[in-house]
Amino acid sequence: MMVVRPIQEHDGPALRELARKTGPGFTSLQDNDRQVQQKLESALAAFNPDEVPEEALYLFVMEDTDSGEVVGICGVEAAVGLSDPWYNYRVGTLVHASRELKVYNQINTLTITNDHTGYSELCTLFLSPDARHSKNGSLLSKSRFMFMAEFPQRFNEHLIAEMRGYSDENGVSPFWEGLGRHFFSIDFTQADQLSSMDKVFIAELMPKNTIYTNLLPKDAQEAIGKTHEATTPARRLLENEGMRYTGYIDIFDGGPTLEARLNDIRAIQDSRYVKIHIDSTLEPEGELYLVSTTGFTDFRCCMTPLTAVGNHVVTLPAKVAEALNITEGSTVRVVPLSSGRRF
Structure with missing residues (x-):
């Protein structure tokens, strides 16, 4: 039987093993010793019953009680962007029109924002490929809603979830190649790894002005708001619970950000x-x-x-x-x- 429980110190090796399987674009759990250790330490500190920290990372593992094997991980950040800036792009629309020339063009734009500062975030959802059956993914993801329903005082009234953006079979992100690379001059995988450890460089290098998406390559435009194939089931699951894409995307791979009010989540409400x-x-x-x-x-x-x-x-x-x-x-x-x- 599968059970989801708070991560414990002895789960460190299992967490490291899961990190080796996540692949490119999985920002919150990468094949990196330092990041995995920091994440474990942060999660252990969060489960202090005597404190309600403004910022906390609640990590949970899925354990097969028959074998004792840890086969999955999921988490919730109590609040994002309070210590380190939280960036994403807001997809907007500008109209360029001229009556005299009979021209009317709607153009999509990208504007860098910190609009989700302070929101709680669903994060670090990963299930070992061998365990992706029997609705285990649904249990792993939705167990977080049961925890939030039980301890709402530990979370913001607004909830977001960043979905991994589209990349091809070689792990190449067309959105990154069409936009980010021009400002960072590094590969997507390297930028993604750096962002998980230190977001200061994002503020230093990202363009502050509005970007017209029609100036991007066609494949980069098509990747805006598109979910990675492996993440599409997770997106559908969250949308069935009440979360929605409202026009915010990740600044690296263009993946969609879903959001909802905590009390509007079906599993919490019902x-x-x-x-x-x-x-x-x-x-x-x-x-x-x-x-x-x-x-x-x-x-x-x-x-x-x-x-x-x-x-x-x-x-x-x-x-x-x-x-x-x-x-x-x-x-x-x-x-x-x-x-x-x-x-």
Whole structure:
């Protein structure tokens, strides 16, 4: 059974191994010892129950309870851009018109902004290729919503998620080649690695003036707001939960930024508290639900069918209760795994 839980110090080697698999453009978890160690240290510091830091990185791992193997990672930044600047492009429109010449042209533009400063961010979602089945990706991604529903005071009322932008089979980003390279004179992979460690150079080198997209190469224009093939399922999942593309893109690869108000997320809005009854003979079948515990450092989330047996009481298989570390009568938070369903 798969369970999502807060990362712990002994998960360091597993986190490093996942970082080796992410590939180009995955800014938040790269094949870099220093970045991985900093991320682990930041996450361990965030899970302090006595403090509610303005900036915190909450990292979670997906563990196969049968084998003990860590197969996935996901995270939430409590607030972005407070210590280091948070940059993206806002896609806008300018109209150039002349009645005398009977000309009317709408031209897309890119303007560098810090509009999402202070927002919470979904980040660092990666599932090992061997574990990409049985709705494990949905569990890994949506488990974060259950944590945010339980501890809303730790997050901003606005939430964003940067989607990895399009790159070809060789890892080349046409958006970067058509725009960023002219100002940085380095490869996309190198710029992406640098941005994950230090964003100061972005402010120093990026153009401050509005950019007309029709002056970019055609393939760069077509990459604006386009999601990497491997990230498209994650984008659809978040859109089904209520997040939307509103015209902001990543300054390196042109990938879309999705956003929503926290309370408008389906899994947060529809989740409910129930008490559990444990049945060791129950064979799980039927619709899948997210089930999460109410603890902070011992937060856990898994997916399973469940059976309602009374007012705010559900029956869970013993194996699920064991994975969640809960006992008879415990209170848990539940919500249907899929959008369009209600509990």
